[in-house]
Amino acid sequence: MYEGIVQDLIDELGRLPGIGPKSAQRIAFHLLSADPADVRRLAATLNEIKDKVRFCRLCFNVAQAELCRICSDQRRDPEQICVVEESKDVIAIERTREFRGRYHVLGGAINPIGGIGPDDLHIRELIARLADGTVTELILATDPNTEGEVTASYLARQIAPMGVKVTRLASGLPMGGDLEWADEVTLGRAFEGRRVVA
Amino acid sequence: MTARFPTTGICSCRSGCPGDVHLTHLSLMDFRSYPALDLLLAPGVTTFVGSNGQGKTNLLEAVGYLATLGSHRVASDAPLVRQGAASAAVRARIVRGDRAALVELEIIPGRANRARLNRVPLGRPRDLLGLLVMVLFAPEDLALVRGDPVERRRFLDDLLVARTPRLAGVLADYDRVLRQRSTLLRTAAAARRGGRTSDLRTLDVWDAQLARYGSELLAARGALVEALRPRVENAYSAVASSPAPTRSPASISAAGEVTLTRLEYHSTVLAGLPDQALIGRAHSASIPGEPIAGTPGGDRAALEEAMLAELARLRPKEIERGVTLVGPHRDELLLFINGRPARGYASHGESWSLALALKLASFELLRDDQREPVLLLDDVFAELDTHRRARLAELVMPAEQVLVTAAVDADVPVTLAGARFEVVDGRVDHVAG
Ligand SMILES: [Zn+2]
Numbered sequence: 001m002y003e004g005i006v007q008d009l010i011d012e013l014g015r016l017p018g019i020g021p022k023s024a025q026r027i028a029f030h031l032l033s034a035d036p037a038d039v040r041r042l043a044a045t046l047n048e049i050k051d052k053v054r055f056c057r058l059c060f061n062v063a064q065a066e067l068c069r070i071c072s073d074q075r076r077d078p079e080q081i082c083v084v085e086e087s088k089d090v091i092a093i094e095r096t097r098e099f100r101g102r103y104h105v106l107g108g109a110i111n112p113i114g115g116i117g118p119d120d121l122h123i124r125e126l127i128a129r130l131a132d133g134t135v136t137e138l139i140l141a142t143d144p145n146t147e148g149e150v151t152a153s154y155l156a157r158q159i160a161p162m163g164v165k166v167t168r169l170a171s172g173l174p175m176g177g178d179l180e181w182a183d184e185v186t187l188g189r190a191f192e193g194r195r196v197v198a
Numbered sequence: 199m200t201a202r203f204p205t206t207g208i209c210s211c212r213s214g215c216p217g218d219v220h221l222t223h224l225s226l227m228d229f230r231s232y233p234a235l236d237l238l239l240a241p242g243v244t245t246f247v248g249s250n251g252q253g254k255t256n257l258l259e260a261v262g263y264l265a266t267l268g269s270h271r272v273a274s275d276a277p278l279v280r281q282g283a284a285s286a287a288v289r290a291r292i293v294r295g296d297r298a299a300l301v302e303l304e305i306i307p308g309r310a311n312r313a314r315l316n317r318v319p320l321g322r323p324r325d326l327l328g329l330l331v332m333v334l335f336a337p338e339d340l341a342l343v344r345g346d347p348v349e350r351r352r353f354l355d356d357l358l359v360a361r362t363p364r365l366a367g368v369l370a371d372y373d374r375v376l377r378q379r380s381t382l383l384r385t386a387a388a389a390r391r392g393g394r395t396s397d398l399r400t401l402d403v404w405d406a407q408l409a410r411y412g413s414e415l416l417a418a419r420g421a422l423v424e425a426l427r428p429r430v431e432n433a434y435s436a437v438a439s440s441p442a443p444t445r446s447p448a449s450i451s452a453a454g455e456v457t458l459t460r461l462e463y464h465s466t467v468l469a470g471l472p473d474q475a476l477i478g479r480a481h482s483a484s485i486p487g488e489p490i491a492g493t494p495g496g497d498r499a500a501l502e503e504a505m506l507a508e509l510a511r512l513r514p515k516e517i518e519r520g521v522t523l524v525g526p527h528r529d530e531l532l533l534f535i536n537g538r539p540a541r542g543y544a545s546h547g548e549s550w551s552l553a554l555a556l557k558l559a560s561f562e563l564l565r566d567d568q569r570e571p572v573l574l575l576d577d578v579f580a581e582l583d584t585h586r587r588a589r590l591a592e593l594v595m596p597a598e599q600v601l602v603t604a605a606v607d608a609d610v611p612v613t614l615a616g617a618r619f620e621v622v623d624g625r626v627d628h629v630a631g
Contacts, residue, residue, distance in 0.1 A: 110400050110403075111378065112378050112381040112382035112385060112400075113377060113378055113381045115385075117397050117399070117400065118397075118399055118400060119397075145374075146371060146374040146375055146378065146407065147378070149407060150375075150378070150400065150403050150404060150407055153403045153406060153407070154399075154400055154403045157402070157403065
């Protein structure tokens with residue numbers, strides 16, 4: 001154990017995803033010996049993201065205003081919504097330039113081991129977005145793994161009675177993977193070849 | 199960004215193309231007791247002789263790891279890495295017919311292993327499966343007959359993956375869905391007991407996923423049991439049958455006695471059906487050639503439906519107990535000798551004959567699939583009486599490559615002559631052949 005504030009820093013860093021106790025310690029000591037200007041800039045950025053970055057009121061993508069860049073873009077097709085797990089998936093799909101509609105970010109996937117059920121995801125808000133009949137197609141682009149598949153089938157079952165066409169990205173995406181890491185060509189093809197599931 | 203998977207066939211000799219398979223080169227880095235080791239190997243029999251704890255089994259374990267991505271001795275990877283090292287590496291040159299492949303695997307405990315084929319990194323180590331296929335004979339095999347059902351399920355599943363590497367993905371998916379679904383049931387059961395409301399809204403979709411992968415696994419296991427059945431019967435007769443009296447006076451089978459073995463697959467998925475025998479119909483050597491009705495191999499859709507129906511039937515019980523009661527993870531491969539369950543009734547000798555028969559049948563099946571397995575015989579002769587030693591030696595001779603370990607020369611039948619290495623304190627010296 002280190003003295004007070006140093007240990008606090010190590011503990012805080014250790015709470016971040018993917019950072020174990022050893023890495024936390026290494027980063028803490030790097031910060032202690034780093035140029036004060038660099039460390040202050042990092043601290044300022046951390047403060048700023050909490051003040052300025054928030055989640056889009058409509059789609060829960062990261063945003064700098066009430067609405068994200070995509071939701072506030074009038075040229076985007078309001079009839080299609082692509083459902084993804086995380087904001088980083090929006091970026092992956094945007095890179096393919098295959099999709100001109102809007103998004104809905106669930107904030108994860110159904111995962112009993114991780115303690116995540118339907119109420120922990122932005123599912124209710126998604127269903128509310130479908131209520132006025134503008135949306136004609138819902139594209140389920142959750143990750144091609146067990147939890148993503150289950151989330152997609154759960155949504156398809158919930159939404160089928162509403163009369164909205166529900167499609168799922170074509171297989172061909174590496175199973176067991178993360179949408180984020182699929183290459184552009186594969187992801188683009190998966191978009192083009194999506195199939196109707198409900 | 200690059201694609202996660204190689205887009206071209208990584209090794210066209212992986213399937214279909216004829217040619218016996220053997221290793222010509224094995225090298226280890228920080229694997230178990232070996233800081234660094236390079237071995238040249240040849241087709242035929244190679245025996246590693248050394249006392250216990252000298253490191254001979256580690257060599258076979260390394261070859262087995264390349265074939266199955268797991269150790270036959272330990273469940274976790276940590277013990278495979280030499281003390282003080284961060285990772286271990288196993289590399290082998292595999293020759294099939296006139297083609298060769300260089301396979302490399304870095305084992306990093308607690309992290310995903312890294313695999314390379316012909317120096318090209320693979321997206322997943324699982325993509326190595328099928329390049330090297332092995333059948334391992336080890337003292338632990340006795341548990342196939344005497345151990346818990348999980349041992350026999352693992353035997354079937356390992357063999358499934360050796361025959362059809364794609365099924366490794368199905369097994370992994372099934373396991374993942376099973377753990378998620380069981381957690382959901384357990385959490386709900388705990389909530390109910392605590393007087394809170396349980397949330398089972400997603401149970402239907404978990405059922406659908408479980409039935410999807412479960413039926414695929416079940417169909418594959420059913421077809422495998424059908425394929426194994428005659429081969430196990432034949433191999434059992436070959437191992438246990440009466441030998442020439444001079445070779446083994448202590449043999450268990452009296453001359454002329456007909457010994458029957460039988461394999462039955464009992465599935466929890468079909469427990470609710472009037473005819474449980476949809477899979478793995480009871481079949482004995484006394485009625486060879488009887489057509490087998492309702493073999494599940496082809497009809498995956500029917501199995502999926504049956505599994506969903508059984509999940510629905512047992513749902514109240516599952517919710518009450520908080521466990522998944524239906525699925526291949528609860529199924530049983532039952533082994534019989536002369537009409538009685540081998541587990542519990544078979545003598546030590548009979549149990550060994552049956553364990554060897556299961557492994558020999560695997561060997562034959564893989565050969566018939568043109569998978570050409572390398573055979574690993576880890577300290578197994580010491581477990582057997584003279585008669586079974588001689589029979590086993592005879593029956594493994596057709597293999598392209600056999601790697602044997604033994605504590606003393608005398609354990610290995612003389613018919614298995616070949617190259618010989620001595621293993622002393624982590625040093626492996628070529629002494630003959
Ligand atoms: Zn938005």
